[in-house]
Amino acid sequence: MKTSKNKIAGDGFLMKLIISNKSLGYFVPVWYKRSVVFSLTVLMTITFSIASCTSLKAPQKSNLTPGIVKTKIHKGVTSQAEIVNLIGAPNIITKNKDGDEVWTYSRQSFDSASGGFAGGLLLFGGSKAFSSASSNSFDLIITFDNKNIVKDYSAVSSQF
Numbered sequence: 001m002k003t004s005k006n007k008i009a010g011d012g013f014l015m016k017l018i019i020s021n022k023s024l025g026y027f028v029p030v031w032y033k034r035s036v037v038f039s040l041t042v043l044m045t046i047t048f049s050i051a052s053c054t055s056l057k058a059p060q061k062s063n064l065t066p067g068i069v070k071t072k073i074h075k076g077v078t079s080q081a082e083i084v085n086l087i088g089a090p091n092i093i094t095k096n097k098d099g100d101e102v103w104t105y106s107r108q109s110f111d112s113a114s115g116g117f118a119g120g121l122l123l124f125g126g127s128k129a130f131s132s133a134s135s136n137s138f139d140l141i142i143t144f145d146n147k148n149i150v151k152d153y154s155a156v157s158s159q160f
Contacts, residue, residue, distance in 0.1 A: 022160075063087045064107050064138060069155050073142070080148040096143065100151060105140040135160055 017118070064087045072086055079089045083103070090103035114131040145151040 009054060018026075064105055064140060066155060066157050069153070072149060073153055075150050075152060078150045080144060082160070083142065090142075091092070100146075101144045101148075103144070105138075107138045109136045110134070111136075119150045 025034065068087065073083070080101075080103075087105065089107050092104040094102045094104070096102050110133070112133040114133070137156075139156045141151040141155075143151045
């Protein structure tokens, strides 16, 4: 095949390549392709950055506390619907040997802190660092009667 010289189209942004006197169409110059690739790269980077930030949500604070259980859940009075509105859906739903529905809630949290102090003694080689961690666990087991009213419940809270 014979290739003739590239001709610049009317506005100078598109080049027409003519091979063997047959037009194959308009081709975009290399510098324009590079700027499009760069723009798409920047756009994708921004999109992924925003998407990754929105997917990292802070854990929600739970209403499941010993105080809420003690003041809001009453044997023979509180219904399943009230429990769900109060503390949300249970982690596990089972039936006991008597055929009663049993809901189990379990919440854990972990807190840690660290830091250091290097006051005036730093000149003499003195410094102090600290680190602490604590873990909290709260488990609630609620048994419902055949009318979906709280029959019994037990709660266990631990901290270490």
